[in-house]
Amino acid sequence: MSDTSADSIIEERIYTVPFSKVVYGRKIPRKKRTPRAMRHLKAFIQRHLRSENVIITAEVNELMWTRGIQHPPRKIRVRVVKTEDDIVTVFLA
Numbered sequence: 001m002s003d004t005s006a007d008s009i010i011e012e013r014i015y016t017v018p019f020s021k022v023v024y025g026r027k028i029p030r031k032k033r034t035p036r037a038m039r040h041l042k043a044f045i046q047r048h049l050r051s052e053n054v055i056i057t058a059e060v061n062e063l064m065w066t067r068g069i070q071h072p073p074r075k076i077r078v079r080v081v082k083t084e085d086d087i088v089t090v091f092l093a
Helices: 020-024 030-049 058-065
Strands: 009-018 053-056 075-083 087-092
Touching: 009 020, 009 030, 020 030, 030 053, 030 058, 030 075, 030 087, 058 075, 058 087
Parallel strands: 053 087
Antiparallel strands: 009 075, 075 087
């Protein structure tokens, strides 16, 4: 499941992160949509868990890039784990 031990977990939450207004709602160039969605995901997690150290796992990254640079998903569901070291890791829900 995850490589963090259960005793060091402070908080665990599940979020549905929307990208539709950020990526598709504005005049964003096609070749910049998925990189912008990735930045939005990181900023969303930093804002909600109040931590600067955010690690996005490879499975979340692969899901974001499955349809290429021009068509990121409209929303994704993620599981977020915060440890005692103030490190936040983003997994697929």
